[in-house]
Amino acid sequence: MNWRAAFISMSLSVCWAGLSFNYAYAGDIQTSSISSKVSNAKPLAYKWQVKRKPSKGSAAAPLxxxxxxxxxxxxxxxxKAKSASVQLxxxxxxxxxxxxxxxxxSIRPRNDRKGDRWVANPTSGDCEDYALTKRKHLIRLGFPQSALRIxxxxxxxxxGHAVLVVKTPNGDRILDNRTNSIRGWGQTDLTLVKMASANPLRWE
Structure with missing residues (x-):
C-alpha cells in the first residue's frame, strides 16, 4: 500500500470510528452509533453511484x-435563499x-477520543473537522455561507462519513477528505443521509 492509499484508509477509519448521527424529529431524539471495527479498512473501490436515504423531513443538526x-x-x-448557490x-x-x-x-487523521467533537482548523481530526475547516476557509474567500452545506x-x-457540499446552479460539488478531486454526487460512492439547509442548524 502506497502512502496515498494508506492516508485515505486512515482518514476513512477515523470517521468510521468517530462519527455518530444525532437527529431530532419533533422533539424525539433518534441516535444510531457506528461500529468501530475498522482494523482491516482498505481504500475504497468506487462504484460511481448516487443514492439518497429516504428523507424523514426537517431535522435538527447533529448534536x-x-x-x-x-x-x-x-x-x-x-x-439567505438568494445566495443558496454559487456560480463556479x-x-x-x-x-x-x-x-x-x-x-x-494540513490535518492529520485522528479519531475523537472523548465523544464526538466537531472542530474547525485543528492540527488533527476526523472527517467532519475537515469539512468544517474547508467551509470556514471558503467563507473567508467570499463564498456565500448558505451555499456551503455540511x-x-x-x-x-x-x-459513516461527513463531507462539504457546495451548492451550484449546475449541481452539487463534493469536497471529501479522502480525495483531492472535486466531484458531483454521481461520481462518488456516497449515499446522502442528511444535509444542512441554508440555515446550518436545520437539516433535511
Missing part, C-alpha cells in the same frame, strides 16, 4: 454540530481545488 455553533456563531448564521467560475473552481487539497494535507453520508461499504 456535536449544535455545540460547535454555540461556540462559533459566526459560522452558523442563517443564510474558473477562479472559484481554482479556489475550491486549492482549499480542498490544502485542508486534506452533509452526513454513508460510503458504499456502509461506513
Amino acid at each position: 456535536a454540530y449544535q455545540l460547535y455553533c454555540l461556540q462559533n456563531a459566526a459560522d452558523c448564521r442563517n443564510g 467560475t474558473s477562479s472559484r473552481m481554482s479556489q475550491l481545488r486549492a482549499i480542498n487539497a490544502q485542508v486534506n494535507r 452533509a452526513v453520508v454513508r460510503t458504499s461499504r456502509g461506513e
Whole structure:
C-alpha cells in the first residue's frame, strides 16, 4: 500500500470510528452509533453511484454540530435563499481545488477520543473537522455561507462519513477528505443521509 492509499484508509477509519448521527424529529431524539471495527479498512473501490436515504423531513443538526455553533456563531448564521448557490467560475473552481487539497494535507487523521467533537482548523481530526475547516476557509474567500452545506453520508461499504457540499446552479460539488478531486454526487460512492439547509442548524 502506497502512502496515498494508506492516508485515505486512515482518514476513512477515523470517521468510521468517530462519527455518530444525532437527529431530532419533533422533539424525539433518534441516535444510531457506528461500529468501530475498522482494523482491516482498505481504500475504497468506487462504484460511481448516487443514492439518497429516504428523507424523514426537517431535522435538527447533529448534536456535536449544535455545540460547535454555540461556540462559533459566526459560522452558523442563517443564510439567505438568494445566495443558496454559487456560480463556479474558473477562479472559484481554482479556489475550491486549492482549499480542498490544502485542508486534506494540513490535518492529520485522528479519531475523537472523548465523544464526538466537531472542530474547525485543528492540527488533527476526523472527517467532519475537515469539512468544517474547508467551509470556514471558503467563507473567508467570499463564498456565500448558505451555499456551503455540511452533509452526513454513508460510503458504499456502509461506513459513516461527513463531507462539504457546495451548492451550484449546475449541481452539487463534493469536497471529501479522502480525495483531492472535486466531484458531483454521481461520481462518488456516497449515499446522502442528511444535509444542512441554508440555515446550518436545520437539516433535511
